[in-house]
Amino acid sequence: xxxxxxxxxxxxxGSPSGGSASGASTPPKPLPLGLAQDIxxxxxxxxxxxxxxxxxxxxxxxxxxxTGAQIxxxxxxxxxxxxxxxxxxxxxxxxxxxxxxxxxxxxxxxxDAHSHLGVYPSPSVPATSDGNEATxxxxxxxxxxxxxxxxxxxxxxxxxxxxxxxxILPGSANLFGGRSVTVRNVPxxxxxxxxxxxAPYGLKMACGENPARVYGGRNQSPATGMGNxxxxxxxxxxxxxxxxxxxxxxxxxxxxxxxxxPARDLQMDTLAGVLRGDILVQNHCYRADEMAVMIDIAKxxxxxxxxxxxxSEAYKLADVLAKEDICVATxxxxxxxxxxxxxxxxxxxxxxxxxxxCAVIHSDDDTLTQRLNQEAAVALSAARRAGLNISEADAxxxxxxxxxxxxxxxxxxxxxxxxxxxDVVLWSANPFSVYAKAERVxxxxxxxxxxKDPRFQSRSDFLLGMGGR
Amino acid sequence: xxRRFTLKALVAAAVVALAAPIATAASAETVAIVNARxxxxxxxxxxxxxxxxxxxxxxxxxxxxxxxxxGARVIDARGGVVTPGFFxxxxxxxxxxxxxxxxxxxxxxxxxxxxxxxxxxxNPLSPLIPVxxxxxxxxxxxxxxxxxxxxxxxxxxxxxxxxxxxxxxxxTHALFAGQAAVIHLGAGVDILVRPxxxxxxxxxRAGARIAGGARGAEIVALKALLQDVRDxxxxxxxxxxxxxxxxxxxxxxxxxxxxxxxxxxxxxxxxSRAADILALLKLAREENLKVIIRGGEEAWxxxxxxxxxxxxxxxxxxxxxxxxxxxxxxxxxxAARLERAGVLVAFETAEGGAHRARETRYxxxxxxxxxxxxxxxxxxxxxxxxxIFGVGDRVGSxxxxxxxDVVLWSGDPFEPxxxxxxxxxxxxxxxxxxxxxxLRDRYRDLNGAYPLGYK
Numbered sequence: 001x002x003x004x005x006x007x008x009x010x011x012x013x014g015s016p017s018g019g020s021a022s023g024a025s026t027p028p029k030p031l032p033l034g035l036a037q038d039i040x041x042x043x044x045x046x047x048x049x050x051x052x053x054x055x056x057x058x059x060x061x062x063x064x065x066x067t068g069a070q071i072x073x074x075x076x077x078x079x080x081x082x083x084x085x086x087x088x089x090x091x092x093x094x095x096x097x098x099x100x101x102x103x104x105x106x107x108x109x110x111x112d113a114h115s116h117l118g119v120y121p122s123p124s125v126p127a128t129s130d131g132n133e134a135t136x137x138x139x140x141x142x143x144x145x146x147x148x149x150x151x152x153x154x155x156x157x158x159x160x161x162x163x164x165x166x167x168i169l170p171g172s173a174n175l176f177g178g179r180s181v182t183v184r185n186v187p188x189x190x191x192x193x194x195x196x197x198x199a200p201y202g203l204k205m206a207c208g209e210n211p212a213r214v215y216g217g218r219n220q221s222p223a224t225g226m227g228n229x230x231x232x233x234x235x236x237x238x239x240x241x242x243x244x245x246x247x248x249x250x251x252x253x254x255x256x257x258x259x260x261x262p263a264r265d266l267q268m269d270t271l272a273g274v275l276r277g278d279i280l281v282q283n284h285c286y287r288a289d290e291m292a293v294m295i296d297i298a299k300x301x302x303x304x305x306x307x308x309x310x311x312s313e314a315y316k317l318a319d320v321l322a323k324e325d326i327c328v329a330t331x332x333x334x335x336x337x338x339x340x341x342x343x344x345x346x347x348x349x350x351x352x353x354x355x356x357x358c359a360v361i362h363s364d365d366d367t368l369t370q371r372l373n374q375e376a377a378v379a380l381s382a383a384r385r386a387g388l389n390i391s392e393a394d395a396x397x398x399x400x401x402x403x404x405x406x407x408x409x410x411x412x413x414x415x416x417x418x419x420x421x422x423d424v425v426l427w428s429a430n431p432f433s434v435y436a437k438a439e440r441v442x443x444x445x446x447x448x449x450x451x452k453d454p455r456f457q458s459r460s461d462f463l464l465g466m467g468g469r
Numbered sequence: 470x471x472r473r474f475t476l477k478a479l480v481a482a483a484v485v486a487l488a489a490p491i492a493t494a495a496s497a498e499t500v501a502i503v504n505a506r507x508x509x510x511x512x513x514x515x516x517x518x519x520x521x522x523x524x525x526x527x528x529x530x531x532x533x534x535x536x537x538x539x540g541a542r543v544i545d546a547r548g549g550v551v552t553p554g555f556f557x558x559x560x561x562x563x564x565x566x567x568x569x570x571x572x573x574x575x576x577x578x579x580x581x582x583x584x585x586x587x588x589x590x591x592n593p594l595s596p597l598i599p600v601x602x603x604x605x606x607x608x609x610x611x612x613x614x615x616x617x618x619x620x621x622x623x624x625x626x627x628x629x630x631x632x633x634x635x636x637x638x639x640x641t642h643a644l645f646a647g648q649a650a651v652i653h654l655g656a657g658v659d660i661l662v663r664p665x666x667x668x669x670x671x672x673x674r675a676g677a678r679i680a681g682g683a684r685g686a687e688i689v690a691l692k693a694l695l696q697d698v699r700d701x702x703x704x705x706x707x708x709x710x711x712x713x714x715x716x717x718x719x720x721x722x723x724x725x726x727x728x729x730x731x732x733x734x735x736x737x738x739x740x741s742r743a744a745d746i747l748a749l750l751k752l753a754r755e756e757n758l759k760v761i762i763r764g765g766e767e768a769w770x771x772x773x774x775x776x777x778x779x780x781x782x783x784x785x786x787x788x789x790x791x792x793x794x795x796x797x798x799x800x801x802x803x804a805a806r807l808e809r810a811g812v813l814v815a816f817e818t819a820e821g822g823a824h825r826a827r828e829t830r831y832x833x834x835x836x837x838x839x840x841x842x843x844x845x846x847x848x849x850x851x852x853x854x855x856x857i858f859g860v861g862d863r864v865g866s867x868x869x870x871x872x873x874d875v876v877l878w879s880g881d882p883f884e885p886x887x888x889x890x891x892x893x894x895x896x897x898x899x900x901x902x903x904x905x906x907x908l909r910d911r912y913r914d915l916n917g918a919y920p921l922g923y924k
Contacts, residue, residue, distance in 0.1 A: 122790045123797075153791055209569075315908075319915050335905070336597065336824040338569035345905040351912065367787055367819075374831060377885035385888050386909055434834030434884050467743075467767075467797035 046195035050444035057092035061101025081445040109164025109423030113403035114362035121152030132171035141266035142178035161370035162425040162438035177204035207285035239271030280306035286340035288316035307406040312344030318355035327358035327406035332379035350383025377432040505546035511866035526896030554607025554874030556854040560822035563591040584721035585647030588664035599903035604827025613647030617675035655894035672740040741795040743767040772810035781813040805840030815854040834883030
């Protein structure tokens, strides 16, 4: 117990009295929050609160649980913000609001693993186009949450498409673009009011053409693929040294020795967080050969790549990606807009899935995020055209359970399982149909969007009094 | 309801398609597609269970009680759906390969603006064309790209393909981006159907940028340019001899604009904001211009005025965000509301309708999901663009005598889970092959003894 407390104290950010529990005769004074390196400390804590809610029973629907099951005539019980029960033929208990799901479909809330809502909002104007700190190739010190404009009308249109959770990433101009943040798709005055409690941070990294173009164009490094790789490796060497300085300092403090704390470095904080496994690597990388190099770099420095994003060529490396347990967040229809996307095919997700991998359909786009179910349908249709036998019960994972895994929140959401956050979409039809619309969207059990009731359709501040509406 | 095709049936149909002779010989072949639900997009509407006969490149018969001609190759649709081939309207097909590497649609030449003609730069062998065919696309309206705007792919490096801005010095000749063409997507080396079907002109913010910074300047500049064209048309010889006053456009550009001032060639006006649409309609009345609206995100707000002016609208059905101050009132219901007002509507596709042209059918489905009639959405990707661009008498619907652009689908073509089983263009069955499918098949099995390039 003492050791546990001591461990806590050496972090330097425990309760003010925590430091005295270390047992040393002259306990060092804990460092102020801003000067101690502690990845778990969050100086911008979530203030998210679910909307008001009542116990709810959706009855009689076809339910895709995203655990591989399709339940006909299913009932989904929601209580206290959690999924309570999912079962066929279950009657609604007394005291529950009953929603008639007959002829309709229910899925977990859609999760977009790659969004720039808020950081590249509508309208697209320089004042708020804040997704790329394209001033240095390594900006792992910047956090996307500090660019989020919570009034982006795109959050509202995404919610109408069933999106309940999003990972907001910095752009891909840099080798290290900065930290991503996971948000609940609720209207809020502040970014903190959307921030998902307990969700790990991500680190946006970028392979390929973008960093080399942005910096090469300025006659700086990186200008080439090999310059990119040198940039990653140099940064990890520095991050490991930084982590060691803090480890040495903590060891001395723990022994009661006098020690000066190292200077804190925001850039290195994030990278060291990756090395310790607290921050998940979200790696923009189109080409299979570049993914293979990135995997080797991760092994060289002892970190994990959680997901490759865009990953147009993942199907060329599907076996390796499955073995390394790296998720693939991709599109179905986008290809050819630049050289590294030339070999993108609609079957990418299906082939990754068939190889036993974690396929994710993402948007990277404020329009596509409104229809991730349709993009998954395009991918599923192409997979079936190729003879792959994939069920809708499995394919729904591409926009629910698998992005939750890629964002490190699968223990909280992404499937309809008892005890998880009640993030639920009621669809007017099979969500793999182009005609299906999200009728009701629940976030933590609270009705947050209702297509048929304007009282549950939030509108951005920006649109008030605009354009004669 | 339709019976969904089993995989077996789909594969069988694909085998038939692969085995079929293509190109030269196929045009003489007579084909009968039987047991199909036929959506004609023509006066016959929907035929619940019918036959369509293709002979000599044209539709020889279509209907519920059409006999199968002797000697015809018969394709049993088994309840599948037959539609006209779809149009990619506002497309870059044939004029782009890799988006970031540029295209053959944007010109910055003070002597070639209105005269720019996309017909001369088309590549019939572009690998994008077979990919688009897999979306049931058989025709495209290829359009020049205006300066001052741009609709390129926005990637998350924060860079947009930006054709914006002629800089501080205005270059009003660039108000005319050049002339569009109709192409077909059939295999072969000649894809041009009809050139010079419209003159692209940017309005709103993009036009204002070219004209020096303000919207009001563009209308004034356009009027002055059109006056030059009229003067030129009346004094061609004098202008050519140099014995006339100085003109603001090159002779080639003036010549290209004569059909515009004579109302024979429509201008394809890129415009979003309701107020800008009204300004455009006023300009068109004053100058006797034939107009097609392109973009039209706020067109629904002035739908009655557009309908009264009999101006068609080309729109992207998924454009519903206030992505600029010109599109504050963008809505998914734009198409439905215009349809209700009696406006002739055609759909454009995302990002210039080239790599993503195959998504056109889903866009139509989304328009239906947001209030448009099914028939209206089908026409918006078939007969309407054909009519708007002057080829409605030849293609765009399944009617006897028309060129046989015919697609057989496994189910409702607007549904992603449906797939095309056979595509005919001008009566020729197209090979169901494409670069994306070759990549797919190469990488199906990753564990062979030899590197995959040997396959």
